[in-house]
Amino acid sequence: MTKALKFSIVISLLNLVVSLIYAFLQDGTYLFHFINSFFTIGMIYLLVGALLFVTEAGFFNGIIYSFKRLRKSSAKGKYVSNFDDIDDTKEIHDEYNKERQYNSKNPLLIIGGFYCIAGFILSFLLFS
DSSP states (O other): OOHHHHHHHHHHHHHHHHHHHHHHHSSSOHHHHHHHHHHHHHHHHHHHHHHHHHHHHTHHHHHHHHHHHHHHHSHHHHHHHTTOGGGOOOOHHHHTOOOOOOTTHHHHHHHHHHHHHHHHHHHHHHHO
């Protein structure tokens, strides 16, 4: 069993347990609260997976590089950059050439997407 599959199983079981506990503790329709919590937790997984995907692709590297260049463009920023090792700004391709790898990105995207779609379909079928 691969590490990603184990992670997916643990996340799935955690989602079910949290959804069941939340649904039992709420007043009113049990199924309604279960589907709402199921969808909400799935959306959180989907958003975290999407954030990891964007970070892994290096989207924020250009923004950080731009802020460093902007800081050095002012007279005060040039003076401060002489004493600050953060501002050893090279070309963007030299400075940010390595990409981060997140192993949990794909399971979070898949599980979060599945839970969101399942929650949407269940709520549509049962409450419309």
